[in-house]
Amino acid sequence: MASHATTMAELDPALQLPHRRKMEILFAILLVIFLSALDQTIVGVALPRIVGELGGTNELYTWAITSYLLTATITGVFYGKLSDIYGRRPMLLFGVTVFLIGSVLCGLSWSMESLIFFRGIQGIGAGAIFPISLAVIGDLFDPRERGRYQGLFGAVFGIASVLGPLLGGWITDSLGWHWIFFVNLPIGLVALYIVFRYLPTVHGEPKTRNLDYAGAAVFTVGVVFLLLGLTNKATGEWADVSVGGFLLIAALVTPVFLFIESRAAEPIVPLELFRNRNYSVTILATFLSSIGFFGAIIFLPRWLQFVQNVSPTESGLQILPLMAGVITSSVGAGILVSRTGRYKWTLTGALLVMSVGILLFTGLGANTELPLLWLWMFVAGIGIGPTLSVFTIVIQASVPFSRLGVATGNLTFFRQIGGSVGLAVVGTIFADAFASRLAPALNAAGVPSQQAGMVLGFAAGGGSLGQVSDVTLAEQLAQVPPLEGFVDQVVTGVYNAFSAAIADTFWFGLLATFAALVVVAVLLRDLPLRHAEAVLVAGSLEDPAEASASAAAEA
Numbered sequence: 001m002a003s004h005a006t007t008m009a010e011l012d013p014a015l016q017l018p019h020r021r022k023m024e025i026l027f028a029i030l031l032v033i034f035l036s037a038l039d040q041t042i043v044g045v046a047l048p049r050i051v052g053e054l055g056g057t058n059e060l061y062t063w064a065i066t067s068y069l070l071t072a073t074i075t076g077v078f079y080g081k082l083s084d085i086y087g088r089r090p091m092l093l094f095g096v097t098v099f100l101i102g103s104v105l106c107g108l109s110w111s112m113e114s115l116i117f118f119r120g121i122q123g124i125g126a127g128a129i130f131p132i133s134l135a136v137i138g139d140l141f142d143p144r145e146r147g148r149y150q151g152l153f154g155a156v157f158g159i160a161s162v163l164g165p166l167l168g169g170w171i172t173d174s175l176g177w178h179w180i181f182f183v184n185l186p187i188g189l190v191a192l193y194i195v196f197r198y199l200p201t202v203h204g205e206p207k208t209r210n211l212d213y214a215g216a217a218v219f220t221v222g223v224v225f226l227l228l229g230l231t232n233k234a235t236g237e238w239a240d241v242s243v244g245g246f247l248l249i250a251a252l253v254t255p256v257f258l259f260i261e262s263r264a265a266e267p268i269v270p271l272e273l274f275r276n277r278n279y280s281v282t283i284l285a286t287f288l289s290s291i292g293f294f295g296a297i298i299f300l301p302r303w304l305q306f307v308q309n310v311s312p313t314e315s316g317l318q319i320l321p322l323m324a325g326v327i328t329s330s331v332g333a334g335i336l337v338s339r340t341g342r343y344k345w346t347l348t349g350a351l352l353v354m355s356v357g358i359l360l361f362t363g364l365g366a367n368t369e370l371p372l373l374w375l376w377m378f379v380a381g382i383g384i385g386p387t388l389s390v391f392t393i394v395i396q397a398s399v400p401f402s403r404l405g406v407a408t409g410n411l412t413f414f415r416q417i418g419g420s421v422g423l424a425v426v427g428t429i430f431a432d433a434f435a436s437r438l439a440p441a442l443n444a445a446g447v448p449s450q451q452a453g454m455v456l457g458f459a460a461g462g463g464s465l466g467q468v469s470d471v472t473l474a475e476q477l478a479q480v481p482p483l484e485g486f487v488d489q490v491v492t493g494v495y496n497a498f499s500a501a502i503a504d505t506f507w508f509g510l511l512a513t514f515a516a517l518v519v520v521a522v523l524l525r526d527l528p529l530r531h532a533e534a535v536l537v538a539g540s541l542e543d544p545a546e547a548s549a550s551a552a553a554e555a
Contacts (some may be wrong), residue, residue: 080409095128151334325381
């Protein structure tokens with residue numbers, strides 16, 4: 001047993017830290033996660049003001065978000081791999097430092113072009129935060145303990161999602177939009193100090209000079225075209241060069257990347273990991289559930305703002321029941337997995353509840369009462385929460401310690417890509433459904449054919465029907481003389497068509513979530529999670545799956 005303890009201490013010094021020191025590091029890691037999650041939600045509220053003051057256009061508005069998304073998604077996989085080679089501590093310190101530098105530069109932006117460039121820098125740093133922070137939990141705690149702490153990540157993300165719009169609105173109105181970026185500094189500096197002071201340098205693989213530069217270059221090209229194609233779908237058609245053409249390029253690059261990885265000495269994405277059944281199943285289920293998650297909830301704030309005429313900040317408060325469900329179930333599922341050492345049926349139950357929640361959303365209508373919608377949100381949130389924490393536990397338990405960083409980075413990457421795919425597809429479903437439902441809805445509301453034709457022409461010509469605006473739909477229509485006397489009927493018809501179109505998008509989210517449920521229920525092996533001593537005795541530092549099976553057989 002002494003030799004086992006010595007081996008573990010050498011391999012993972014963070015695991016041997018005193019409990020108090022682990023809690024201090026955990027606090028810093030949660031601060032970093034909160035920082036990144038808060039930034040994503042706080043900036044969205046302030047962007048309209050920023051664009052107005054910097055003289056931007058709608059296209060530049062989109063790029064202020066896209067540049068961050070691109071660099072964060074691409075670099076996340078690289079950070080995971082590099083943290084295995086050079087250690088979590090230096091990579092996390094580098095990432096957070098770059099993120100803070102990018103934040104300061106964003107706050108000092110003098111034009112939309114400079115903001116877009118600095119947001120890209122910010123994203124380069126942010127790419128390190130999620131995968132390395134999740135990997136640090138794998139370093140600090142053994143497989144059986146990780147659940148109770150991984151669940152906190154979903155809770156922090158949920159809290160940031162609620163606080164972000166509120167803080168963003170208050171800071172923008174009270175201090176100016178520059179401070180939504182400067183506010184990152186005090187939080188980030190505290191986290192940097194604790195990580196620098198207390199986190200040991202933990203790495204799994206031996207240092208090497210054989211970095212996969214070719215694979216990194218091809219991967220970057222493929223992901224850039226993939227994300228740009230999916231992002232451009234918001235304003236284009238699948239047949240457009242900037243949409244379908246870009247996605248085709250990404251598809252053609254993929255086999256080239258796989259070929260390079262199969263022959264690289266130190267591949268960015270080790271393909272042998274996908275031979276592990278639980279690893280592959282978890283990656284696929286994460287991708288599918290992310291499509292369901294993002295595809296399901298993206299239009300809820302828009303429905304609240306358009307149909308219920310609430311402000312962006314208030315719409316953020318209205319989705320609090322969803323976040324309450326996410327926080328509660330994320331923490332609860334983590335504790336349950338830690339106590340039982342099992343995860344399959346926790347995930348199966350979560351995906352089943354998530355499917356039920358999304359199914360309820362398909363009944364959304366213009367007259368849906370808010371308390372009923374809050375109940376639906378809470379049910380969906382209860383299902384979503386465990387997918388944010390337990391999938392990470394499964395991934396980290398399915399790979400050797402030497403691949404912990406790259407495996408966690410891959411999980412984060414597929415979660416983000418799943419969300420991007422979900423957004424692109426539901427955007428198409430909504431646009432098509434709204435266009436097809438508008439005429440029948442106007443007719444059912446009693447709008448005469450002449451006035452209905454004007455409304456349809458207004459919508460087809462790029463009017464603001466279905467678009468969130470500071471002016472209500474009724475106020476806009478009241479300024480069109482031929483519609484005088486029919487404003488209430490038109491508003492009723494538009495709201496009904498809009499709500500029905502959003503309800504249609506939830507069917508796609510339900511399909512993706514149910515597919516994830518089937519994948520987990522049928523294919524995932526429920527291998528027991530064990531404490532560090534059992535891991536060492538079973539020899540699972542080299543093959544966790546075989547060790548778990550061996551330990552179960554001996555038991």
